[in-house]
Amino acid sequence: MRQVAVLGSTGSIGRNTLDVIAHHPDQLRIVALTAQRNWRLLAEQARRFRPHVVCIGDTALVDQLKSELPAGIDIVAGEQGLVTCAGLPQADTIVVAVVGAAGMKATHSAVCLGKRVCLANKESLVAGGNLIMQAAAQHGAELLPIDSEHSAIFQCRQTTDVVLHKIYLTASGGPFRTMPLADMANITPAAALKHPTWNMGGKITIDSATMMNKGLEVIEAHWLFNVPYDQIQVVVHPQSVIHSMIELADGSILAQLGAPDMRLPIQVALLHPQRLPSPATALNPVRMGTLTFEEPDVTRFPSLTLAYAAGQAGGSMPTVLNAANEVAVRLFLQERLRFTDIPRLVDACMQEHVPTEPESIEVVLTIDKDTRQLAEKLAGKMV
Numbered sequence: 001m002r003q004v005a006v007l008g009s010t011g012s013i014g015r016n017t018l019d020v021i022a023h024h025p026d027q028l029r030i031v032a033l034t035a036q037r038n039w040r041l042l043a044e045q046a047r048r049f050r051p052h053v054v055c056i057g058d059t060a061l062v063d064q065l066k067s068e069l070p071a072g073i074d075i076v077a078g079e080q081g082l083v084t085c086a087g088l089p090q091a092d093t094i095v096v097a098v099v100g101a102a103g104m105k106a107t108h109s110a111v112c113l114g115k116r117v118c119l120a121n122k123e124s125l126v127a128g129g130n131l132i133m134q135a136a137a138q139h140g141a142e143l144l145p146i147d148s149e150h151s152a153i154f155q156c157r158q159t160t161d162v163v164l165h166k167i168y169l170t171a172s173g174g175p176f177r178t179m180p181l182a183d184m185a186n187i188t189p190a191a192a193l194k195h196p197t198w199n200m201g202g203k204i205t206i207d208s209a210t211m212m213n214k215g216l217e218v219i220e221a222h223w224l225f226n227v228p229y230d231q232i233q234v235v236v237h238p239q240s241v242i243h244s245m246i247e248l249a250d251g252s253i254l255a256q257l258g259a260p261d262m263r264l265p266i267q268v269a270l271l272h273p274q275r276l277p278s279p280a281t282a283l284n285p286v287r288m289g290t291l292t293f294e295e296p297d298v299t300r301f302p303s304l305t306l307a308y309a310a311g312q313a314g315g316s317m318p319t320v321l322n323a324a325n326e327v328a329v330r331l332f333l334q335e336r337l338r339f340t341d342i343p344r345l346v347d348a349c350m351q352e353h354v355p356t357e358p359e360s361i362e363v364v365l366t367i368d369k370d371t372r373q374l375a376e377k378l379a380g381k382m383v
Contacts, residue, residue: 002116002270005032005085007055007106008097010041012201013120013146013262017095018045020267023279028093028270032085036098037061043068053088055081057102079105086110093270095146096121099203100326101368104128108361111141118269120146122220123326127319128364129223130357143224144269149217150224151265152243152256157225158273159254166247167227169217170237171296172197174209177236181300187339189332197240197260206329210342211296215307216325219318222311229311234304236294241283259283302343306350315355316367323371324349331379341382348378 004021008014014035021028030049035042036057046054046069056065059077066075076084079102086094086106094110095118096103103121108128110117112135119125124132136143145151149169157164175194176184192209193202200208207213211234218232235245243265245255258264263280298305303325310321328345331337337345349371358364 001026002028002093003031003091004028004093004095004270005034005088005091006030006095006097007032007034007082007085007103008036008095008099008120009033009045010035010038011097011099013097013266014095016262017097017266017270018049019279020263020270021049024267024271024276027274027276031091032088034082034085034098036102039065040068046070046073052090053085055085057082082106083109086115087113092116093118095266095270096124097146099123099201101127101322101365104132104364105361108132108135111135111143112139114139114141116142116144118144118146118266120266122147122216123322125220125223126216126322127368128358128361129219129318131361131364133223144272145220145224146262146265146269147217147220148258148260148262148265149244150221151268153221153225153246155256155268156244156246156254160248162248164225164227164246165231165249167221167225167232168235168245168247168253169214169221169232170235170240170242170244170293171211171214172208172240173236173238173294173296174211176209176300177238177297179300184300185338185340189335192332192339196238202333203326203329206332206342207325210303210339211301212303212307212325212342212346214296215304215310216322218304218307219311229308234296236296237291239288239291241288241291257283257285303346306343306346310350313355315357316364317350317353317355319358319364319367320349320353320355320371321346323368324375327372327375327379337379337382341379345375345379345382349375352378 034055093116097120107124240260259281261280310317324346328342
């Protein structure tokens with residue numbers, strides 16, 4: 001019986017995680033749930049799963065949450081509350097499904113305690129990859145990916161112990177794959193939030209529309225699988241059936257296929273190495289139709305080029321990339337920035353930064369904070 005803390009239980013990944021856990025009550029038990037602001041759904045989840053602890057990120061909402069909780073459930077709050085849930089002694093498995101750099105301290109804390117960390121928070125590895133991977137090796141932590149692409153690579157890796165020659169990271173291409181370049185400056189938040197194949201939260205959906213999401217995944221893949229950047233190739237695959245592929249030295253390519261349903265990679269991470277029936281939608285190979293592949297258009301999606309540049313620069317540059325992008329996406333959703341200004345703002349912040357090698361998570365978070373302030377300042381000049 002794995003004892004699970006779900007960080008970010010009210011988001012898309014969190015809700016799918018609870019569905020998987022409910023499907024395997026003899027294998028998985030929830031001991032902690034967290035949310036940033038959605039206290040009503042958090043309380044509903046707590047009444048159903050009866051965790052030991054819940055955490056609400058917004059400390060002003062503690063009283064509302066408390067009024068709806070059953071007796072016997074402890075409440076913690078704020079950033080430290082998230083770290084507390086990640087470090088619960090009774091939790092051996094931590095699902096990190098919070099969005100953005102906010103999940104980094106909790107991820108690092110869980111890794112330092114030698115826990116199994118099921119990671120949907122790619123920003124932790126983008127901003128602090130070297131520190132987190134070092135801590136995982138030092139403390140014997142398991143770091144298992146939940147992103148469908150990295151889960152696909154992980155699953156393919158289980159079939160062979162040879163060195164990877166190449167990773168093919170598939171991308172849907174998002175909703176603007178064929179839109180004329182001249183029209184992209186007029187893209188609205190409502191249009192960008194309509195993903196053609198996946199149902200995700202707002203920030204990740206916008207990142208998919210700019211292809212920054214795939215750029216962040218390139219950096220994540222570099223850390224998870226110890227593969228150089230020039231051996232990680234992004235391939236646009238609009239059907240989202242092949243979730244990623246690996247190439248071996250002899251030219252063989254192994255792929256993992258599945259319906260676009262996050263419950264499968266979540267279950268793989270939670271129950272590894274077991275393979276049990278899943279609540280995820282089954283893929284029918286006869287009905288899936290034609291599968292197509294194409295090169296990403298980096299003129300249309302410069303965010304992908306920026307991510308490769310940040311990863312290859314190394315050190316603190318991916319931290320800057322991620323922080324600037326989080327600000328840019330927020331400003332776009334607030335209609336304070338144009339869609340095409342998102343990569344422009346990220347590029348401007350990267351141009352201002354001289355990369356260093358952060359020695360601690362605290363240093364990474366300081367760089368993150370400084371970059372957010374710079375991004376706000378530079379964004380004001382773009383309006």
